[in-house]
Amino acid sequence: MRDGHPQSFVDLDDPTVLAFEYVQHLACVLDSLPPGPLGVTHVGGAGLSLARYVEATRPGSPQIVLEPDAELTEVVRRELPLPRRHRIRVRPVDGRSGVAALRDGSADVVVVDAYDGGRVPPELGTVEFLTDVRRVLRADGLVLLNLADEPSWRYVAAVAAGAGVAGLDHQAVLATHDVLKGRRFGNSVLVAAGSTADLDLVELRRHVARSPFPTGMWSGAELARRARSARALTDALAAADPDAASSPRPPDLGRWRLR
Template sequence: MRDGHPQSFVDLDDPTVLAFEYVQHLACVLDSLSPGPPGPLAVTHVGGAGLSLARYVEATRPGSPQIVLEPDAELTEVVRRELPLPRRHRIRVRPVDGRSGVAALRDGSADVVVVDAYADGRVPPELGTVEFLADVRRVLRPDGVVMLNLADEPAGRYVAAVAAGAVEAGLSTQAVLATHDVLKGRRFGNSVLVAAGSTADLDLVELRRHVARSPFPTGMRSGAELARRARSARALTDALAAADPDAASSPRPPDLGRWRLR
């Protein structure tokens, strides 16, 4: 738990065990990226917590160089002590916030960027703006992929706004993954927005296969429907985040147990 919200689950004996549905969705995308035996990927994680996904990448794609941007150095120290990382891993944790950490990365240095950072149960305002997404695009290789874990209300306005910002930043929005009840607007919950660099074209058929095998009842939105939702929204900007941080953050989560609409 962090800020009163469930955050991480780690199985030291089997790092491929992923307890949260949105982490499963992130893993579905990662697993769909290689048509053959999976090889190493250069992955940058914005947000670290228990390093669940970084451990998964290390287990399924050994030798992957990974950078984790996690500003809470005290949390990282506890994780290292209580939940030690595997031997010979290539996971490097930097005690910096996501915005400044991404700004310091080299152009074209990442195959995948994962944005999964929360403060008080909300995505910080500076991590959903056009300017931030443009910097993520700079860091991505041309065939790279970015995944954003976004919490939203049933109407899905925040996810649509971030998708609009991704398009404005020059990324290609590819898909949104979520449990069926979240996709259908029945409750507050997490969606994973997937966007790609200039030459990337995700194999959506392969991704759907992985989604279908998810242990959670998961659906996927892509194509014209996703593009229409992005066009209907106004992108978030740094100017808005500075003037009204509340408006540029993801919605406040309801009390646990009151997430369902109908």
């Protein structure tokens, strides 16, 4: 737990065990990619659950984790040691400055899974940030964003609009059926790429169908229809009104279902 909200689950004996539904959805996307090592940059680290999963399923993958909480990282390293010969490098920097320091075309995948007080920080959903993420991605790279939202889906739609402005306009959203149907507050994973060739929707749907959670996916015209009236978030908005540029405040634990 962190800030009163569940953060990570780690099974040291089997790092492929993923307890949280959104982490399963992130893994679905990674599993849909061609086999072999992947260069993955993680914005947000916590217990390094997904980084451990990548190391277990794609040994030798070079991974960078941007986690500003150095004290947390030290506790994780001590209490939940990483496997031998891993290639996971944790940098004690925030996501925005950490991404800015990365080389052009240095990542196959960028995973944005960072929260502060249960909310996505305002600077991690803007057009400017997503433009920098695209710079870091290789030509066929993907960005995956774990986004919490209310049933209105306004925040996810705004981030999707910003990704489109940044040139990552081929998109899909994964979530449990009750979240997609607007029945409760919850997490969605937005996947965005620069071209249709880089986002294999057929293969992704196969993996979604095998998810242990009741998961659905939006893409193409359906996703565009739901996001068409959304306005992209910008650095100017984040500076002027951080609350409006952050993901919504989560409801109290135990009151997740709205109808």
